[in-house]
Amino acid sequence: MKTKMLLWTPVLAGLTAMLAGCAAPGRAIxxxxxxxxxxxxxxxxxxxxxxxxxxxxxxxxxxxxxxxxxxxxxxxxxxxxxxxxxxxxxxxxxxxxxxxxxxxxxxxxxxxxxxxxxxxxxxxxxxxxxxxxxxxxxxxxxxxNPPAVTPIPAAPTLMPPQKVSLSADGLFRFDGAGPADLLPEGRERISQLAADIRANFKVLHYITVTGHTDRLGTDTYNQALSQARADTVRDLLVQGGIDRAKVRAVGMGKRQPVVSDCAGSRATPELVKCLQPNRRVEVEVQGGN
Structure with a gap:
């Protein structure tokens, strides 16, 4: 055994030296x-x-x-x-x-x-x-390094038109139509509506804002009043983050009443109250999620 060790020692030493020559001492970069x-x-x-x-x-x-x-x-x-x-x-x-x-x-x-x-x-x-x-x-x-695959976004689901009816008496002072005539609760209601539209419609096709009046007053007066109220609501929706290009405002005057069985022609408190549902602003939204 001692003889074998002596014979192999030079070989091991040579191998060790060869391996040492193949490796550089480790050092920090x-x-x-x-x-x-x-x-x-x-x-x-x-x-x-x-x-x-x-x-x-x-x-x-x-x-x-x-x-x-x-x-x-x-x-x-x-x-x-x-x-x-x-x-x-x-x-x-x-x-x-x-x-x-x-x-x-x-x-x-x-x-x-x-x-x-x-x-x-x-x-x-x-x-x-x-x-x-x-x-x-x-x-x-x-x-x-294969290119990343970009998933094709799913097509939005088209929803039926959504319509909200806002009482004009809750938005504006009586016979009012402009921004200065807005009641505080009316301004808040429209701002909240804009936020709801942004949250619930990922794709927005159009919004139609339609103003309506009751039958009291002349046709010309009611047409102008309904259009002015629709314009004011539209402008507030735009201020709330809705794309103006997708919002149109229409005045219908007294042509589309929702109640028609109120008796009388003079603006008595009773008749004004009966006709209240006709004084409204409707907001119809078409889009998808």
Whole structure:
């Protein structure tokens, strides 16, 4: 046994020395050197600069972990690159060289066993920090970094027209129509309506604001009053964030009453109260969610 130990000792010593020569002592990456490597931005290798695949030392190549490949970045040291990609497959050397080359097999997805063999290169600066990494062909780069698939948004569901009827007596002072005639609770009601429309309609086709009056007064007066009230409500909806181009205001005067059995023609308190449902502003919304 003692003789065998003596015979093997030189062999072990030589192997140890060889392995030691293949490894550089670990050291922290200098931040300034890292910044220089990141800023280098070298040009892509030319077609003539890629090595012949037949000259690879490890011709079998490898199936890379593509998540690791995507982590590659300028400024990495060789130990960091080796942890991600493994040792290079060509015989250019490990330490003191400016380039590592790989033969990587990338699956095409056509069949479970179908793949193509691609070349991948990492280049280093004098501080042995990576300055860039490239695939030889655009097809290989696309296989390694497929474009993100943007989902097609679902078409909005078209909802039936939604109509809200607002009592004009609750919006405006009696016979009022302009912004100065709005009651505080009327202004708040319209602001809340605008917020509800924005929240419930992802797609807005149109909004129609229609003003209505009762039958008291002349046709001309009632038409102007109903149009002015519709205009004021429209403007408040726009102030609440609704696209003005999608809102139209219409005055219908007294032509579309909802109650018609109120007796009398003089504006008595009883008749005014009976006709109250006719004094209104209707907001119809068409859109989807």
């Amino acid at each position: 200098d931040k300034e050197a890292e910044a220089r490597a990141i800023a280098a931005r070298p040009a892509e290798p030319t077609a003539q600069e890629w090595p012949d695949p037949a000259s690879a030392k490890w011709k079998e190549g490898a199936f890379p972990n593509l998540e690791n490949v995507r982590k590659m970045a300028p400024g990495m040291g060789k130990d960091q690159v080796r942890e991600l990609l493994g040792w290079p497959h060509f015989s250019e050397g490990l330490w003191g060289v400016r380039e590592w080359n790989y033969l990587f097999h990338l699956r095409t997805g056509k069949t479970p066993s179908d793949y193509v063999t691609c070349q991948y290169m990492v280049r280093y600066d004098g501080a042995e920090l990576a300055t860039g990494a490239w695939w030889k062909t655009a097809d290989c780069a696309a296989l390694a």
